[in-house]
Amino acid sequence: MSKLGFAVSIAFTYFTIIYLTGIGGLFSERSGIVNIGLEGLMIIGTVTGSFGAYYFGAKLGWGVPAGPLMGLLLGLLCGAAFASIHALATVTFKIDHIVSGVVINLVAVGLARFLSTIFFGQATQSDPGQPHLHVISIPLLSKIPEFGLAFQGLSPVVLLPFLIVFPVWWVLYRTRWGLRLRSAGENPEATRSLGVAVAPLRWEGVLLSGAFAGLSGAFLSVEIVNNWREGQTLGLGFIALAALILSNWSPTRLLGAAFLFGFAQAIPLALRDWPIIRSIPPQFVNMTPYVVTIVVLAGFIGKVRPPAAAGRAYEGTTT
Amino acid sequence: MAATVTAPPAAEGVSRGRPEWLERAVGQALALLLALVIALVLGSVIIVLYGESPIDVYRAILEAATTAKDGPAWVLAAATPLIFSALAVSICFKGGLFNIGVEGQYLVAMVTAAWAALHLDGILPGPLLMWGVLVFGMLGGIAYAAVPGVLKVKTGAHEVVTTIMMNGIAVSLVAWALNGPLKYTNAPAGENVDLRTDIFPSNARVPELGHLLGFGPAPHLSWLFPMAVVAAVIVWFIVKRMRLGYEARAVGASAGSAQAGGISIGSVQVKLFLLSGALAGLVGMQQILSNNASSTGGGYLPQNYEATLGFTGIAVAFLGQNNPIGIVFAAIFWAALSRGESILPIETEMPREFVIILQGILIMSVVITYTLARRRLDRRQTGRVIAEEEAVHEPEPPPTIQEVTA
Numbered sequence: 001m002s003k004l005g006f007a008v009s010i011a012f013t014y015f016t017i018i019y020l021t022g023i024g025g026l027f028s029e030r031s032g033i034v035n036i037g038l039e040g041l042m043i044i045g046t047v048t049g050s051f052g053a054y055y056f057g058a059k060l061g062w063g064v065p066a067g068p069l070m071g072l073l074l075g076l077l078c079g080a081a082f083a084s085i086h087a088l089a090t091v092t093f094k095i096d097h098i099v100s101g102v103v104i105n106l107v108a109v110g111l112a113r114f115l116s117t118i119f120f121g122q123a124t125q126s127d128p129g130q131p132h133l134h135v136i137s138i139p140l141l142s143k144i145p146e147f148g149l150a151f152q153g154l155s156p157v158v159l160l161p162f163l164i165v166f167p168v169w170w171v172l173y174r175t176r177w178g179l180r181l182r183s184a185g186e187n188p189e190a191t192r193s194l195g196v197a198v199a200p201l202r203w204e205g206v207l208l209s210g211a212f213a214g215l216s217g218a219f220l221s222v223e224i225v226n227n228w229r230e231g232q233t234l235g236l237g238f239i240a241l242a243a244l245i246l247s248n249w250s251p252t253r254l255l256g257a258a259f260l261f262g263f264a265q266a267i268p269l270a271l272r273d274w275p276i277i278r279s280i281p282p283q284f285v286n287m288t289p290y291v292v293t294i295v296v297l298a299g300f301i302g303k304v305r306p307p308a309a310a311g312r313a314y315e316g317t318t319t
Numbered sequence: 320m321a322a323t324v325t326a327p328p329a330a331e332g333v334s335r336g337r338p339e340w341l342e343r344a345v346g347q348a349l350a351l352l353l354a355l356v357i358a359l360v361l362g363s364v365i366i367v368l369y370g371e372s373p374i375d376v377y378r379a380i381l382e383a384a385t386t387a388k389d390g391p392a393w394v395l396a397a398a399t400p401l402i403f404s405a406l407a408v409s410i411c412f413k414g415g416l417f418n419i420g421v422e423g424q425y426l427v428a429m430v431t432a433a434w435a436a437l438h439l440d441g442i443l444p445g446p447l448l449m450w451g452v453l454v455f456g457m458l459g460g461i462a463y464a465a466v467p468g469v470l471k472v473k474t475g476a477h478e479v480v481t482t483i484m485m486n487g488i489a490v491s492l493v494a495w496a497l498n499g500p501l502k503y504t505n506a507p508a509g510e511n512v513d514l515r516t517d518i519f520p521s522n523a524r525v526p527e528l529g530h531l532l533g534f535g536p537a538p539h540l541s542w543l544f545p546m547a548v549v550a551a552v553i554v555w556f557i558v559k560r561m562r563l564g565y566e567a568r569a570v571g572a573s574a575g576s577a578q579a580g581g582i583s584i585g586s587v588q589v590k591l592f593l594l595s596g597a598l599a600g601l602v603g604m605q606q607i608l609s610n611n612a613s614s615t616g617g618g619y620l621p622q623n624y625e626a627t628l629g630f631t632g633i634a635v636a637f638l639g640q641n642n643p644i645g646i647v648f649a650a651i652f653w654a655a656l657s658r659g660e661s662i663l664p665i666e667t668e669m670p671r672e673f674v675i676i677l678q679g680i681l682i683m684s685v686v687i688t689y690t691l692a693r694r695r696l697d698r699r700q701t702g703r704v705i706a707e708e709e710a711v712h713e714p715e716p717p718p719t720i721q722e723v724t725a
Contacts, residue, residue: 036479036480085683089683089686089687093687093690093691094690094694095686095687095690096690098417098479099637099686099690100686102417102419102479102633103634103637103682103683103686105630106630106633106634106679106682107679107680107682107683109627109630109675110672110675110676110678110679111675111676111679113672113675114670114672114673114675114676116672117670117672118670123670123671123672234487235483235484235486235487238479238480238483238484239484241480242480242484245480281495281498281499283491283492283494283495283498284491284495286491286494287487287488287491287492289487290484290485290487290488291484291488293480293484294470294476294481294484294485297470297474297476297477297480297481298470298473298474298476298481299474301474301475301476301477
């Protein structure tokens with residue numbers, strides 16, 4: 001049973017990555033901009049986050065928690081800055097959203113290598129000695145026999161999804177800005193006819209997606225791996241996209257969807273020694289997260305409804 | 320990327336007297352030129368920030384690809400897989416599909432091709448083995464591309480996400496094959512061999528081409544390069560002259576109108592995916608049947624195979640503007656830039672990753688300038704058609720909308 005506890009603790013880690021990235025995608029798609037560049041935005045978050053934690057934490061001697069917090073902040077800001085390319089291409093120049101997203105992903109891989117040579121003097125990984133936040137244990141839950149393992153030794157960032165889920169819901173459904181953002185994604189012409197400019201809303205949606213994906217990437221490299229490594233995002237940006245679809249673009253339902261995909265990630269890592277799983281070649285066990293994603297996507301896609309204008313350029317006047 | 324619809328024959332007495340196709344070609348060339356200038360200028364800014372001279376850096380890249388020993392052979396050999404890969408991506412683009420899964424398709428194809436090379440030796444004599452291996456590579460690519468294709472049509476699962484997931488699965492499949500069914504058996508006793516397949520029989524190898532052109536054997540320029548060019552011509556023929564190509568362009572331009580016109584969207588999309596998979600199946604052949612071949616052996620599939628050719632193919636397809644012939648040149652240009660990677664740290668102070676950034680900027684600006692140019696040309700064409708029909712209405716002035724600030 002403690003194995004399951006371990007699996008749940010890993011699932012929590014991936015849940016956090018998938019949820020934060022998914023919330024980013026949610027803001028972008030709710031505003032009408034499809035963002036398949038989430039993976040690339042995460043990659044920028046991983047490399048800049050790692051640099052922030054190392055530079056401020058170890059090199060400048062700010063230590064914990066200032067170093068890792070600066071890393072997370074840097075990842076967030078650089079993610080948003082990089083997302084501005086996607087916003088420029090899709091909102092301002094009205095380039096096909098998928099094309100721009102693909103290019104974002106392609107460019108991010110190269111840019112990460114380039115930044116890494118500047119930051120660390122090597123292209124594919126960061127310097128060691130990067131500090132991370134002190135781990136926490138959840139009171140009460142961590143005392144559960146056997147299963148409590150799932151709630152011990154966690155990065156405090158793991159709490160973030162539970163802290164932001166209500167504010168995000170409130171902003172989207174109870175504020176004027178949220179209503180306008182959603183209307184830009186459902187019917188930009190109607191939005192405009194009511195005198196609300198569509199382009200700034202969509203810019204904001206895309207920049208938020210970059211901020212969340214960048215933060216999520218920084219969380220991965222700063223808090224989980226404690227190192228930047230090329231390719232460490234492992235397609236999680238795309239898995240977040242699948243979780244977003246499964247959640248029907250809802251911040252609350254995204255909690256469950258992200259946990260499902262997070263748990264799929266944990267199976268090859270934590271349950272490898274289970275008798276049933278040990279009889280399967282390990283390479284096939286490693287496929288689990290991808291297979292789960294495909295199955296879920298194929299099974300649910302017709303049953304959810306994306307924002308009506310997502311992926312469609314708003315051809316109105318420039319503002 | 321919407322397919323460029325074939326230009327209708329230019330109407331007589333068009334206002335400027337220039338045929339429409341010429342105007343389009345000039346517009347696209349200008350867009351490419353503009354994108355190149357933007358990339359070179361932004362690249363220069365980075366170089367200057369690094370304290371280097373842009374002229375020196377660009378000259379070093381150019382010389383590595385042209386005047387250096389065997390430079391052109393290296394470039395053409397590196398361009399070979401990129402041509403196949405970009406063609407595979409572009410054939411799907413024509414139908415409005417994004418095959419991001421060329422990556423996984425060629426990995427699986429390398430496994431099926433390696434299997435064929437090792438198991439069909441006695442069955443297919445002489446040079447037939449090589450053709451058999453190529454066919455098995457294509458079949459592997461087709462089978463692996465069929466999955467996202469069918470899922471897209473049957474369930475609507477977006478091919479971008481499914482193909483990315485299939486790429487992840489493919490990496491594990493290759494690892495499984497190399498650890499299990501295809502693991503080498505003929506390692507020299509006592510020697511530690513990196514994980515790989517057995518060495519293929521020498522008649523699986525694709526023959527060298529470089530020595531016929533006066534190049535050394537090092538770059539492994541093979542007959543796969545002309546095959547890639549032929550593949551580009553075939554794709555061009557399919558897209559421009561065959562029913563499938565016409566239907567694909569119709570679906571890519573407007574799925575709704577295509578359906579209304581009696582085209583079965585699902586059937587076209589599955590066919591495109593299969594065709595794309597066949598092309599993707601040839602991407603890995605240069606490395607396993609030529610680069611890894613020695614004077615005695617016909618190549619092998621190692622654990623540290625060259626990956627990401629499928630993703631680079633997307634960039635090359637964009638750069639070649641989704642045109643099969645354009646892709647051949649785009650692949651050569653891309654490979655020439657990449658050739659500069661190895662020379663930069665030797666000749667200059669720039670890190671080799673600068674080339675990747677330059678390629679990234681180029682692809683970003685190309686995508687934007689092409690789209691803007693095409694939109695402009697389309698608008699001009701629409702305007703001309705309206706003028707020809709003499710359907711002149713008084714355009715209503717747009718209503719002034721008062722900004723309601725929050």
